[in-house]
Amino acid sequence: MVCSEVVMNSKNDNIIWHDTQITKDDRAVRTMQKPCVLWFTGLSGSGKSTIANAVEKILYENGNFTYLLDGDNVRHGLNSDLSFDEKSRVENIRRVGEVSKLFVESGLIVLTAFISPFREDREMVRTLLEDGEFVEIFIDTPLEVCESRDPKGLYKKARAGEIKEFTGISSPYEKPKKVDIYIKNDNISIEKACEQIIDYMIKHSYIKWRED
């Protein structure tokens, strides 16, 4: 194999080595998409993870390069040192934001599914990224629907006082004032929700739609 031009002027260590770097733009060229964060926000049980997973599957089938960050792969790993008090929740979102930024730099479209109830925290993440890289998606599902689903039994525990500061019950959810994609998830199918997101991504040139 040949290491080509990266080694020009660097035959021994007596001269200064020249750093060549692959840039963010290089990586986006390779993945043939406009990297961004699809930031899903909404109550527990609102359908964030389900819709994010479905969108990721569509993007995958479309040939895109993606990754999904959620409680499962973040809370047990990178953020396993954090608890659930307010300070830790802010730090949780900050780290997810910073990691999302790294993924965007790597050329990927990253989907995140966290309740992220506070407007200020979501805006903080937006400021970490460049214009157009942060796409906020609000899954607006009525509390009573989320509570009736209660897939993890958390609302029941929150009502019984076993979980403190539970979003929607004993801690506020601050709806976005201005959101990139608004999904009114009252009685919407996953298909419709996905379509809304994919259409937005095509329209704003994040992806190209590959017809079969």
Add this chain to the structure above:
Amino acid sequence: MVCSEVVMNSKNDNIIWHDTQITKDDRAVRTMQKPCVLWFTGLSGSGKSTIANAVEKILYENGNFTYLLDGDNVRHGLNSDLSFDEKSRVENIRRVGEVSKLFVESGLIVLTAFISPFREDREMVRTLLEDGEFVEIFIDTPLEVCESRDPKGLYKKARAGEIKEFTGISSPYEKPKKVDIYIKNDNISIEKACEQIIDYMIKHSYIKWRED
């Protein structure tokens, strides 16, 4: 557009939504490589970043999907809350390890360039990953060579006592006992160092070499 099979059985929210997930294997298929962490370790000024950047460029030109984590993109972002005392340095490496794991799951080959002087910390990262996913690369450059280069003027400050616990001067560097790739960087060219790493990656099927 059509959201195809992901939406089967999910026409409204009265029924349980079915999560479909893109797996780690799916992502590795898409990037057509065996994702791993190339973990560069060695003294400050040993050439970790330079070699890692050069290897990344070769991989990029070979059509691979990569990302490089180093002090520049981690210390100012994700780990900006950490100082340089021992506890923080351990936490720094832990987080880099966890983020590397996420990148491996996303299908990428991630290169990391941190001094990571303690054997225990490097072994901790190895345990986060599956067999064969952690490739430890020791850039073994004599201290006097690193100090004579001193690209950031850090050795000078350390000798003057302005930096405490500086690896190689006032804090130990623990050489790996068993390493995946050993680079004796006494008077080696970047070309030779890259060749050693790329050859290892081809031999262990992390990548396929694409002839022009």
